[in-house]
Each structure stands twice: as C-alpha cells, then as structure tokens.
Amino acid sequence: MQKTVRRPKRLRGDLTPPGDKSISHRAAIFNAIADGEARIENYGSGADLASTLRVLRGLGARIERHNDGAFTIHGGALAEPQDTLNAGNSGTTTRLMAGVLAGQPFLSVLTGDRSIRSRPMARIVEPLRLMGAQVDGRDGGRLAPLAFRGGALRGVRYRMPVASAQVKSALLLAGLFAEGETILDQPAVSRDHTELMFRAMGVPVVEDGLTARVSPGRLTAMDVRVPADISSAAYWLVAGVCHPDAEARARNVGVNPTRTGILDALAMMGADVRVENRREEGGEPVADLVARSSALRAVEIGGDLIPRLVDEVPVIALAACFAEGTTVIRDAAELRVKESDRLTATRVELSRLGAQVEELDDGLRITGGRKLRGAAHKTYGDHRIAMTAGVAGLLAEGETTIRAAETAAVSYPTFWDDLASLGEA
Numbered sequence: 386m387q388k389t390v391r392r393p394k395r396l397r398g399d400l401t402p403p404g405d406k407s408i409s410h411r412a413a414i415f416n417a418i419a420d421g422e423a424r425i426e427n428y429g430s431g432a433d434l435a436s437t438l439r440v441l442r443g444l445g446a447r448i449e450r451h452n453d454g455a456f457t458i459h460g461g462a463l464a465e466p467q468d469t470l471n472a473g474n475s476g477t478t479t480r481l482m483a484g485v486l487a488g489q490p491f492l493s494v495l496t497g498d499r500s501i502r503s504r505p506m507a508r509i510v511e512p513l514r515l516m517g518a519q520v521d522g523r524d525g526g527r528l529a530p531l532a533f534r535g536g537a538l539r540g541v542r543y544r545m546p547v548a549s550a551q552v553k554s555a556l557l558l559a560g561l562f563a564e565g566e567t568i569l570d571q572p573a574v575s576r577d578h579t580e581l582m583f584r585a586m587g588v589p590v591v592e593d594g595l596t597a598r599v600s601p602g603r604l605t606a607m608d609v610r611v612p613a614d615i616s617s618a619a620y621w622l623v624a625g626v627c628h629p630d631a632e633a634r635a636r637n638v639g640v641n642p643t644r645t646g647i648l649d650a651l652a653m654m655g656a657d658v659r660v661e662n663r664r665e666e667g668g669e670p671v672a673d674l675v676a677r678s679s680a681l682r683a684v685e686i687g688g689d690l691i692p693r694l695v696d697e698v699p700v701i702a703l704a705a706c707f708a709e710g711t712t713v714i715r716d717a718a719e720l721r722v723k724e725s726d727r728l729t730a731t732r733v734e735l736s737r738l739g740a741q742v743e744e745l746d747d748g749l750r751i752t753g754g755r756k757l758r759g760a761a762h763k764t765y766g767d768h769r770i771a772m773t774a775g776v777a778g779l780l781a782e783g784e785t786t787i788r789a790a791e792t793a794a795v796s797y798p799t800f801w802d803d804l805a806s807l808g809e810a
Contacts, residue, residue, distance in 0.1 A: 388790035388801055390778025391759070393808030396624060396631035400803050402617035404429035405639045406796055407550070407578050408669065410477045412609040413437050414558075415582055417446040418485060419460035421606030426455045428611055431768075431796040436473035436497075440482055443470045444493070460606045465491035469530065472497040474724065474766075474795055476504060477551055479529065483509050484555030486533040487518035488562025496530035500724050500766060506531060509555045512543045516559055516567070540565035540600075547719065548573035548692040550643075553597065557583065557590065560599040571595040575692045576643040578669075582607075585668045612639035612671045616696045617797050619647045623700045624776045624807065625676025626656040627707040633807065635674045646693030648674075650701055653684045654708055683710030683753060691716045698749075699731045699773040705751035706740045707780070714748040724795075725765035734762050734774055738781050759783035768795035775804050 409429040414437060416423040428434060438448055438456075445464035449457045463485070470493060472478040479501055486493045496502065502523075510526040516538045522531040540563045545552060548571055557579055560567030573595070580590040580597060586604040590597055618635035625633035640648070640660065651658050657677040664671050681704060686694075694701065698717055705712035720727035732744040735751070737760035743750040759781045762774040771792040778785030793800040 386789065386791040388775065388787045390775055390785045390787070390804065391783070392628070392779055392781060394630065396628040396633065396779060396807050398621060398633045398803070398807040399636070400621055400634070400806070401636045402613040402638065403431065403797055403799070404611035405614040406431065406433060406477065406616070407576060408609070408611050408639065409434050410437050410481060411554070411578055411582050412611060413441060413456075413458060414481055414485065415586060415604055416458040416460050416606050417441045418463065419586060419604035419606040422457055422459045423606040424455055424457050424608045426610040428454075428456055429614065429796070430798050431794060432473060433475035433478065433795055436471070436475040437478045440470045440472055440478055440495070443468065458606070463489055466493055469494045469496055472501055474498050474500055476501065476723075479506070480509050480551040480555050481558060483513065483531060483533070484558030487513045487516070487520060487559045488538050489533070490535035492532070492534050494530050494532045502529050505722055508547070508549065508552050512541070512552070512556055513559055515541050515543065516563055518559065538563035540567040542568040542570070544570045545572060548575040550575040550579070550692070554579040557597065557599050561588065561601055561604070563601055566598055566600050569597045571597070573689045573692055574643060576641065578641065581668050610666055612666060612669055613637045614796070615639055615644050615647065618674055619697045619700050620772050620776050621807070622647065622651060622658055622674060622676040623704045624779050626651060626658065626679040626681065627704055627780050629678055631676070631678045633676045637671055638674050640670045640672045643693055646690050647697045647701065649690060650684070650686055650694055651704070654681045654704065655679060656681060681708035681753070683708045683712040685713045685715070687713070687715035687748065695719060696769060699727055699769050700776060702731050702735060702742070702749050702751055703773055703777055703780075706735060706753055706755065706757060708753040711750060711752045713750050715745065716747055718747040723767065723769070725767040725770060727767065727769060730765045730767060730770045731773070734770060735777070737762060738777055757781035759785035761786045762788065764789045764792040766792055768792050768797070772797065772800055775800065779804065779807065
C-alpha cells in the first residue's frame with residue numbers, strides 16, 4: 386500500500402492514540418499466569434499485541450474478546466503447546482515470553498518473522514542460562530527460534546550491560562519461578578511498567594536506586610484499563626510543534642516518568658507542549674498533551690535520556706530538522722537492532738527530504754534550517770520509520786509518498802486515518 390501526504394495550511398487535531406503497547410503486552414502476559422481472571426480495556430490494536438495473545442492462546446490461556454473490544458483473561462497454569470509459538474514481528478512478545486517459558490515444566494519453541502529471527506537474543510538467553518534455564522536456539526542461542534525445556538530456576542544477581550526494559554522484564558518474570566531472590570543491577574533507568582504492575586498484582590519488586598529485586602511468587606489477576614501510548618502520541622506532538630500553524634491534542638496518554646523522554650527532549654528544544662488534566666488510572670499516570678507551533682533550538686540528546694525515548698528517536702530526528710543549529714543524538718546504538726537499523730534508515734529517509742543528517746556509530750547529527758521537500762520513502766518493514774515519514778509529509782513542501790505504508794499497523798492501525806484528520810486546507 387502506498388500513501389501520499391501533503392502539507393496542510395493549518396494543522397488541527399484532537400486524537401486518542403491506541404492503547405500503550407508496553408502496558409498492553411504486560412497486562413495480557415501477567416494476567417495469563419496469574420491466579421483469577423481479569424478484564425483488560427483499551428488493549429492496543431496493533432499486530433504486535435495480537436501476537437502476544439496468539440502466543441498465550443498457544444499455551445492454553447483462555448482469552449475472551451467482548452463486543453466492546455475489551456478482553457477477559459482467565460489466569461492459571463500454562464500448558465505445553467502443540468505447535469511452535471509465533472511472536473510475529475514483536476520483540477517485546479519474544480523477550481518477555483522467554484522469561485515466562487524459561488520457568489515452565491515443559492518443552493516450547495518460540496519464533497517470529499524474519500526480523501525477529503535476525504534480532505539479538507543472547508542478551509536474554511545468557512542471563513536465563515545463569516538462572517539454570519535450558520535454552521537453545523540458532524547460533525548457540527543468539528538467534529530465534531528459541532527452544533525452552535523446563536528446568537529448575539534459581540535466583541541470581543545479574544549486572545545488566547544495557548538499560549533494557551525488555552531484558553529486565555524477562556528476568557523479573559523468570560524470577561517468579563526461581564528458587565531464591567533475583568537481583569538486577571541496571572546501568573540506567575528504563576521503563577518500569579513491569580515493576581508497577583507486579584506490585585499492583587501482589588508481588589513486590591524492591592527497588593534501591595538502579596537495583597531491582599524480586600522473590601518467587603504468584604501474581605493475582607487485576608483489571609487493567611490501558612492508557613494511550615505516548616510513543617504513538619509522539620508523532621502528533623512533533624507534527625504540532627514543527628508545523629507553522631498547528632495545534633494537536635493527544636488525549637488519555639500514559640505519562641509514566643520512565644516513558645516521557647520525548648516530552649523532556651521537546652522541552653529542551655523549546656517546544657510548546659503542555660501537559661493537562663493529569664490523573665491516575667490503574668496505577669499509571671495519565672494526561673492530555675497539547676502541542677503548538679514552536680521555534681525549536683538544537684540540543685544534545687544522550688545518556689540516561691535515551692532509554693526513556695528510544696522508540697521516538699526517528700521522529701525526534703525529524704523535529705531536529707526544524708531546529709536552529711545542530712542537534713546531536715548519542716548512546717543510541719540499540720537502534721541498529723530494531724525492526725530495521727533505525728539510525729541508517731532515519732538518515733537515509735530524512736536525507737531524501739533534503740535534510741542534513743550525518744550518521745554516527747551510536748547516533749545522528751542533524752543540522753536544522755534546510756527546507757524539506759517531499760520525497761518517495763521506503764519503510765524497511767519498520768513501523769516507526771513509516772510513521773516518521775508520514776509526519777514528514779505533513780511538514781515538507783510538495784508531495785510525499787510512503788511505500789509499504791501498511792507497516793504502520795504493527796503498532797498503530799489507524800495511523801493514516803488519524804494523520805488525514807489533522808489537515809485543514
């Protein structure tokens with residue numbers, strides 16, 4: 386599918402992005418292994434989240450969908466699957482379920498699409514093996530498919546080489562099935578949805594600075610209303626601050642401090658983004674975000690901020706094209722092993738528009754001020770690149786086309802409809 390986008394004279398919008406991916410994945414997985422049953426509302430609608438439900442059903446979990454779009458998940462013990470478990474394109478499904486499967490008393494094989502089968506899995510396999518898990522896979526367990534054979538797990542102390550919420554969550558999940566305490570030392574803060582949800586479901590995670598500890602236990606099922614995804618809202622925030630005549634509102638967005646790096650980065654750039662109607666839903670902070678046309682300035686983005694906006698780096702790079710001066714993004718080498726090499730993909734696609742972008746080993750250097758002109762874009766099978774290109778079309782002169790635009794549906798099935806609703810000719 387190809388999409389064509391043109392810059393509107395005025396940009397106005399009042400949108401509610403889909404349910405937060407990170408919280409949706411966890412709400413489904415945690416309740417499937419919990420005692421009791423739970424109702425999940427506003428579960429994200431993307432393909433990655435459908436993959437999580439498919440994997441859980443393959444393990445015997447009973448999941449009912451209701452007419453209003455909500456799900457009821459009946460928790461309990463999982464069962465040995467009759468077939469290979471397919472995580473599709475979802476790295477979160479693959480890595481979190483690895484933590485669950487490592488502690489189950491049966492054989493299971495977990496795989497995914499071509500992208501998942503090329504992404505590094507040693508970062509979860511190695512610490513799981515230290516815990517006593519029997520895990521094998523291609524290239525000595527560095528690549529999926531991964532095979533798990535039930536074994537007794539033991540708690541360990543593990544120093545994580547990179548700040549990764551997926552790795553941390555996999556090991557905390559494995560810790561539920563281990564003998565003794567599991568202790569994780571992190572190099573920096575990463576999103577803490579797992580810790581918050583564990584506590585709400587009756588298993589305390591003790592945090593001391595960058596150290597997290599969990600002891601074996603059973604989760605108790607909990608109803609969850611999933612807030613809107615801030616990573617999806619980020620596209621409308623950037624569109625709003627970069628367009629010369631714009632006001633875009635994203636409603637009911639999760640503003641967990643471990644996820645609001647996009648707000649911090651835009652604030653550093655001088656963006657007019659307001660946080661309104663703050664409240665709490667299901668233990669998670671929620672607010673409405675309003676972005677207005679802004680004069681942006683270049684900044685340096687790196688260090689502890691990167692884990693808090695890692696998914697938003699491509700669209701922040703687009704914002705940097707409209708900032709005065711040279712923006713430098715560092716410490717983002719993790720983006721080379723996402724659905725695409727996002728650093729290379731971002732450089733190539735922004736350069737097509739006429740932007741001045743230099744690729745670094747671990748980031749990007751973007752010099753703002755050049756007029757962007759519409760171009761034909763590839764998506765590399767990466768939803769983040771597809772959506773960034775779509776927003777670029779709202780900001781560049783002339784006509785922008787995006788090939789394989791359906792890729793956006795991995796996380797945001799209604800992205801192109803929402804984008805079309807923003808323009809006022």
